[in-house]
Amino acid sequence: MITKGALPPDKPLAWQLDVLVAMPAHVQLGSVLSYASEQALAAGSLVRVPLGAREVLGVVCESHESRADVQDSGVTLKPIVAALDGIAPLSAAWRALLEFAARYYQRSAGELALAALPPQLRQLDAQALSKRMAKKPKATQLPAQAPVARQEIALSEEQDAALSAFFGVQEQTSTAKPALLPALLFGSTGSGKTEVYLRAIERVLATEPQAQVLILVPEINLTPQLQAIVEARLGAIASYVTLHSGITPAQRLKSWLTAHSGQARIVLATRMGVFASMPHLRLIVVDEEHDASYRSQDGARHSARDLAVMRAKIETEHQLPEGAATAQPCRVLLASATPSIESWQAAQSGRYQLLRMDKRIGDAKLPKLHLADLRREPRGTAFSKPLLEALKSCIARGEQALVFLNRRGYSPVLACDACGWKCACPHCSAYRVFHKTDRMLRCHHCGHTERVPRACPECGNIDIAPLGRGTQKVEEQLAVALGDSTLNILRIDADTTRHKGALEQQLAQVHTGQVHILVGTQMVTKGHDFRRIGLVAALDADAALFSNDFRAPERLFALLMQAAGRAGRDAQLGSTQMWVQSRYPDHPLFKYLARHDYVGFATQELSARSTAMLPPFSYQALLRAEARSQEAAQAFLASAQEAAQALLPESVTVYPPLPMSLQRVADVERAQMLIEGHLRPELQRFLASWLQALRQSKPKGLIRFALDVDPILI
DNA sequence: AGCACGCCGACT
DNA sequence: GTCGGCGTGCTC
Numbered sequence: 001m002i003t004k005g006a007l008p009p010d011k012p013l014a015w016q017l018d019v020l021v022a023m024p025a026h027v028q029l030g031s032v033l034s035y036a037s038e039q040a041l042a043a044g045s046l047v048r049v050p051l052g053a054r055e056v057l058g059v060v061c062e063s064h065e066s067r068a069d070v071q072d073s074g075v076t077l078k079p080i081v082a083a084l085d086g087i088a089p090l091s092a093a094w095r096a097l098l099e100f101a102a103r104y105y106q107r108s109a110g111e112l113a114l115a116a117l118p119p120q121l122r123q124l125d126a127q128a129l130s131k132r133m134a135k136k137p138k139a140t141q142l143p144a145q146a147p148v149a150r151q152e153i154a155l156s157e158e159q160d161a162a163l164s165a166f167f168g169v170q171e172q173t174s175t176a177k178p179a180l181l182p183a184l185l186f187g188s189t190g191s192g193k194t195e196v197y198l199r200a201i202e203r204v205l206a207t208e209p210q211a212q213v214l215i216l217v218p219e220i221n222l223t224p225q226l227q228a229i230v231e232a233r234l235g236a237i238a239s240y241v242t243l244h245s246g247i248t249p250a251q252r253l254k255s256w257l258t259a260h261s262g263q264a265r266i267v268l269a270t271r272m273g274v275f276a277s278m279p280h281l282r283l284i285v286v287d288e289e290h291d292a293s294y295r296s297q298d299g300a301r302h303s304a305r306d307l308a309v310m311r312a313k314i315e316t317e318h319q320l321p322e323g324a325a326t327a328q329p330c331r332v333l334l335a336s337a338t339p340s341i342e343s344w345q346a347a348q349s350g351r352y353q354l355l356r357m358d359k360r361i362g363d364a365k366l367p368k369l370h371l372a373d374l375r376r377e378p379r380g381t382a383f384s385k386p387l388l389e390a391l392k393s394c395i396a397r398g399e400q401a402l403v404f405l406n407r408r409g410y411s412p413v414l415a416c417d418a419c420g421w422k423c424a425c426p427h428c429s430a431y432r433v434f435h436k437t438d439r440m441l442r443c444h445h446c447g448h449t450e451r452v453p454r455a456c457p458e459c460g461n462i463d464i465a466p467l468g469r470g471t472q473k474v475e476e477q478l479a480v481a482l483g484d485s486t487l488n489i490l491r492i493d494a495d496t497t498r499h500k501g502a503l504e505q506q507l508a509q510v511h512t513g514q515v516h517i518l519v520g521t522q523m524v525t526k527g528h529d530f531r532r533i534g535l536v537a538a539l540d541a542d543a544a545l546f547s548n549d550f551r552a553p554e555r556l557f558a559l560l561m562q563a564a565g566r567a568g569r570d571a572q573l574g575s576t577q578m579w580v581q582s583r584y585p586d587h588p589l590f591k592y593l594a595r596h597d598y599v600g601f602a603t604q605e606l607s608a609r610s611t612a613m614l615p616p617f618s619y620q621a622l623l624r625a626e627a628r629s630q631e632a633a634q635a636f637l638a639s640a641q642e643a644a645q646a647l648l649p650e651s652v653t654v655y656p657p658l659p660m661s662l663q664r665v666a667d668v669e670r671a672q673m674l675i676e677g678h679l680r681p682e683l684q685r686f687l688a689s690w691l692q693a694l695r696q697s698k699p700k701g702l703i704r705f706a707l708d709v710d711p712i713l714i
Numbered sequence: 715a716g717c718a719c720g721c722c723g724a725c726t
Numbered sequence: 727g728t729c730g731g732c733g734t735g736c737t738c
Contacts, residue, residue: 016738023737024715033738052737053717075738111715 013079015040016066019049019058022114022122024107026695031110032061036077040065044089048081048125055081057122059090059113084124086132088260091279093318097311098275104684105302105709106691112300116275120253159196162187162355166200166333180316182309184289184347185335187357188366188596189565193335194226196357197285198233200333204283205238205265208328211282212259215268216308218291220244223527224504226287230268240266243273271296271304274311281315282328284308288527289334289343290558295712303710305340308332337565337598338558341551341609342616344602367536367567367576369594371585374542382469383481387537387579392482394577395516399534402518402566403474404525406540406559408493409433410473411466414441416456418463429664434466435495436473446666474539475519492520525563536567537579545587548661549714550614553589557601560593615710619680621687622708624672630659632701633671640705641673643693644686652677652686668703674714 013036023031035049040063049058098116102109114122124132155163166183187193201213220227220242227242234240241255241264258264260277267276271294274284286294286308294305315330334343334352347354360366372384383391394401413431414423423432425443432441434452442449455462466473475491490509497503509515513532518524544556560580568576580590592601610617623640627633637657644654653676660670677683691707698705 019738021737022715027715027737029737035738049738051716054737056716077738 011038013038013077014065016064016077017041017047017060017080018062018064019047019060019080020110020113021049021051021056021058022111024111025691026698031108033058034075034077036066036079037063037083038079041083042089044091044095046084046087046089046121048084050078050081055125057084057114057117057124058110059095061095082125087257088279090260090277091318093281093311093315094275094277096314096318097307100310100314101300101302101307103688105300106687106707107300115300116272118249118253118256120249121256124253153195155195155199156192156357156359156361158187158357158359159192159199162196162357163199163203165353165355166196166331167203180312180329180331181351181353182312182332182334182346183353183355184339184343185333185355185357186339186344186347186598187335187337187355188360188598189337189561190360190362190366190569191337191357192361193337193357194229194287196355197287197333197335198229200331201234201266201283201285202237204331205234208280208282210262210265210280211328212262212265212267212278212280213283213285214273214276214278214281214308215266215285215287216273216294216304217268217270217287218293218526220268220270221246221503222523224507225529226527227268230266234266238265240264240268243267243269243276245270245272274304274307281311282330284312284330284332286332286334287336289336290338290340290554292555292712301706301708301711303712305334305343306710309334338561339598339602341554341602341605345606345616348606365568365575366596367564367578369564369590370577370579371590371594372579372581373585374581374583382474382477382539384581387581388481390535390577390579391478391517391537394535395482395487397534400510400513400515400518400530400532401535401537402520402524402530402533402563403478403537403539404520404522404563405469405471405474405538406522407433407468407470408472408495408521409442409444409470410436410476411470412468413466414452414464415467416459416461416464418461419456419459421456421458421464427664427667429662433470436476437495445662471519471521478517478519487516488514489517489519490515492518492524494521494523497523522559522563525559525566528566529569530566531569533567533569533576535577535579536563537581538563539581541580541582542584545582545584545589550609550612551712551714554605557589557593557598561596561598564593564596613676613678618676618678619683620711620714621675621683622672622711622714623675623705624660624670624708625657625705626668626670626703627701628667628669628703629701630663630669630671632699633657633669634659636699636702636705637671637673639699640690640694644690647686647689647693649677649679649682649686651679651682 015037017035017037018032019035020031021033041060043061045060047058047060048055098113099109102112185193185196204211204213217226241258243255259267262279267273286305289305295303309332312330312332319327346352372387377384391401411434414434423441425432425448427448428443428445430445432443435442439452440449441452456464471491471493475489478489479485479487492506510518510530538560544552564578625633625636634657641654655674657671657673660672663670
């Protein structure tokens with residue numbers, strides 16, 4: 001081992017710093033590396049350190065005094081490059097959260113910690129930082145005028161009860177360790193959940209001059225309205241920032257630093273916000289807690305909702321030991337009209353506090369469910385006769401209609417009538433979707449795009465026909481089916497909202513009332529406050545009814561309930577309607593939907609899951625493998641299964657490897673294997689030792705493997 | 715994960 | 727003759 005750079009004789013590198021760096025768990029070395037330093041640094045301090053050929057950001061986890069700069073192992077410690085002392089160390093609670101997340105999701109702590117910091121911070125070198133700090137002194141941009149006295153709208157009895165119950169829990173437990181439960185605010189659409197949590201936030205901000213609040217939402221971009229409400233209501237009380245992937249890297253760094261310094265007291269964020277550094281965090285609100293977007297799908301897979309619950313617990317534990325008299329706990333509030341089955345079960349068993357609001361504010365009524373039986377229509381019918389009639393009379397009444405279909409593009413597959421050719425993607429086991437607007441075949445999985453062939457590439461036949469339909473085709477066919485070409489039909493989906501500001505502009509069009517029918521993917525069902533929609537129609541609900549994913553009914557039910565909630569948000573409208581087209585109108589799910597009966601649905605789901613020992617009555621993990629060939633992917637999983645036998649506790653079962661339902665994406669073959677256990681600690685221990693064994697060697701031919709703990713898509 | 719080092723095909 | 731493909735190997 002050769003020492004790089006002589007040690008300065010006058011400044012002895014008398015300290016050894018253990019530093020977290022971004023290294024994945026599969027490297028033998030681990031993600032805590034030791035460096036030499038002139039001085040000790042507090043845990044949580046940010047440092048720049050040499051790592052191989054590059055220089056990276058690291059987080060100090062410990063400093064020890066050391067006589068020698070050479071460890072027992074004979075490794076020569078490199079000195080740190082710089083300490084970013086303009087930035088306060090990350091709090092102990094923050095570090096504990098990342099430690100927990102790394103352990104729970106079986107990732108390295110360094111990888112997770114560094115991924116949780118804004119990308120721009122990781123690139124910041126010492127000079128850039130000092131420059132940044134130099135120009136920093138700028139007063140907070142709090143509005144100069146006193147907070148506008150809000151017209152005090154009285155809370156409903158239910159809202160009031162929910163709010164006092166939420167804050168009341170702590171007073172009841174007078175013992176040294178207050179048992180603060182996470183709260184599940186379960187309120188039907190229109191019951192005024194948002195108002196309840198806004199009040200809760202105001203109250204928390206008022207109790208302590210420094211208190212900070214974190215609001216998590218599924219997708220900020222999709223709900224500009226919520227952002228406006230938060231800005232108008234809370235922005236007047238305290239400075240707030242947003243944190244999501246839609247803002248520029250520079251803004252993101254700025255927001256992060258403002259939250260980290262305590263200056264921003266409100267952070268409105270998407271799932272990445274759960275790791276925001278907030279030294280005085282006292283409340284976390286998770287809005288639409290059932291939403292699948294809280295589950296990160298890329299990189300370190302974790303559930304921001306679950307971590308929010310854990311974070312509140314950790315923050316509280318770190319607050320309370322010192323000066324328990326003044327210390328404030330960190331609360332967490334999960335809100336939904338259709339809670340995840342897991343959260344509902346937690347509330348039923350008493351692990352969460354249930355705050356229930358059943359009544360709709362004002363006189364707004366829930367829409368009446370109409371099921372259109374597609375078996376009575378010719379095969380391939382897009383719009384059943386009764387739905388068309390209902391749409392006509394809805395428009396005749398001067399109301400708007402919302403039609404949604406969870407598939408964008410014109411048609412999901414093109415096929416040749418003569419030889420049976422279909423427009424498969426050459427790189428994926430999927431068809432490319434026909435987009436009529438630009439006459440392209442686009443693969444929604446790998447992005448491969450090609451012009452539509454003039455004739456069948458196999459047999460030369462000119463008649464290649466679009467099969468099935470997407471939102472583009474619905475848009476085109478609606479006017480024809482309704483026999484009125486003067487209708488103003490607007491389509492909103494990922495294709496029409498690609499450009500910045502497009503969604504807002506399109507929503508504004510809907511709000512002015514010039515649009516008769518709004519066609520869209522499930523994107524339009526999320527949280528928008530449409531005032532004049534009298535009819536909502538789901539064109540095709542059947543795919544989810546018989547999915548092999550046990551969570552599909554739960555997602556469908558939530559989606560349809562949420563869609564129904566888009567109708568009748570204005571009491572002016574008389575009776576509103578929800579239409580669902582199905583070939584299985586007798587399916588029990590629709591029975592609950594017709595009664596707007598989440599509780600009935602959840603009770604039935606829970607009992608089914610209990611019988612089948614599915615989550616939340618058991619815990620799952622998926623081991624996924626990717627390779628150039630399906631055989632190689634499965635061979636790896638088979639060997640992993642073999643390796644598991646020696647480590648397997650009785651409570652854990654490993655199922656045989658299977659190809660993933662989307663077997664090939666971008667020329668990569670994928671396979672997976674399910675692991676199930678009914679004792680979480682035993683499952684966790686098994687996974688940790690199993691992965692350690694698997695990481696020793698990755699066979700040739702395998703591209704990568706990853707473990708997904710608590711997967712939500714099977 | 716990055717990033718370097720290292721050994722074999724189509725271009726100035 | 728060089729630019730560049732990605733295979734293996736290391737990072738305190």
